[in-house]
Amino acid sequence: MQLEGIPFQHTDWENVPATQHPGETGVAYWKTLEFGDLRIRIVEYSKNYKADHWCSKGHIIYCIEGEMVSELADGSQHKLTKGMSYQVSDELSSHRTFSEHGVKLFIVDGAFLK
Template sequence: MELSKNYKIVFDEMDWIEVGDGMRFKRIQQGDMQVRLVEWDKAMVHPNWCLKGHIGYITEGDVEIDIAGKVYRYGVGDVFILPDGEEHKHRPKVLSEKVRFFAVEKIS
């Protein structure tokens, strides 16, 4: 989906993209960037490390993110900034029934 003419993102008018395994999202792309509304539930298991960078703002729920072997907890109102690369490899674990957050990312 592209940005609307009034520069407003209305996630309520967008369909969820079901990824499976307890993860879904809504996305808008602009140039080499994207903004996503992401939702994970308890069924989401992320066995592999993610090397892609993300900036996220938690709007609902609690999550632990293992970043290169050190675990950090994030909840409503928290922002995380994860740079690209092996030294910032990360994987989440949902602590509440679900976690919802906005993510800003480069499209690779």
């Protein structure tokens, strides 16, 4: 893992610019901080969002508000609602996300999940 020490700092997420990432349907808005190989994001999926790809990267995801479903490559579906989290390492469970009503997430990922 390529990570230098991170000195104490606070983040006002309202001042972090968002980037737009279209899905197969809907759109995702990412507010991203990066520290070496560590990436920390607030991600919002719009209503009727469906990812346009299968993801095999690892994540730690906490649901701030709303709900989403993660579909795994084996066909199983897992709902995440406010106050819930999930975690997965790289290359262990290909997944894609959809959200009927929209969702706001706190996501941490990076090389430590290999």
